[in-house]
Amino acid sequence: MSDRVALVTGSTSGIGAATARRLARDGYKVALHSRSSADVGKRMAAELAGASYHQADLADEQATRDLVAGVLKHHGRLDVLVNNAGQSIRIPHADLKAATPAVWRRMLDVNLIAPFVLVTEAEPALRKSAEEGRPGCIVNIGTHAGVRPKGASIPYATAKAGLHHVTRLLALALGPAIRVNCVAPGLVETPMTASWPEATELWNTRSAMRRPAKPEDIADLVAALVANDYVTGEIVIADGGLNLT
Secondary structure, three states: OOOOEEEEOOOOOHHHHHHHHHHHHOOOEEEEEEOOOHHHHHHHHHHOOOOEEEEOOOOOHHHHHHHHHHHHHHHOOOOEEEEOOOOOOOOOOOOHHHOOHHHHHHHHHHHHHHHHHHHHHHHHHHHHHHOOOOOEEEEEEOOHHHOOOOOOOHHHHHHHHHHHHHHHHHHHHHOOOEEEEEEEEOOEOOHHHOOOHHHHHHHHHHOOOOOOEOHHHHHHHHHHHHHOOOOOOOEEEEOOOHHHO
């Protein structure tokens, strides 16, 4: 495992940071990424064996393409891509006027188009990785709101639902050399959700597990999908059983 490289986007906090640390423990050299938080990324890279840090705004198509090129230049290979970086916005679903075309474009650019661009740039390296006997691996981070009519806003939920379907389409298009799966969390205790007390109350009272997820809960699931060389095209809901209610 000492030579295998995993790029985890949005990996200086929350799910991304937990996933980067988990994959590092599993023996991967991790390429860390963020749009800002460069100081945090550089500190994490210094802590994790063989890690590197790369800064890029994934709303910028060229910067997105350059991110993969930078990882390949630094590490010389890429075996796993975790499309974790995303952006949410809280808009009541009934407030249609607030979901402006500009909001729609931002949600689609960051949550759907950027992950697809990263996949297109990473595909040659992931196929080369498969020549060593294990399929290349992509794990997208979606949301339970891409499965049920829930979520912080209609544009966000729709963009993530698109990512779910892209996951299935790519699994067919890229297999068997590259596996593609998606983890769809519910509420996760991250800085992005800290100011959403009503959602926390919902998970504490109605989900089967009676709590939101911790970032490490999602990271463990990502790591399991990375470790399994057979599963592909799956959308794994990880919402503590809220979908059962």
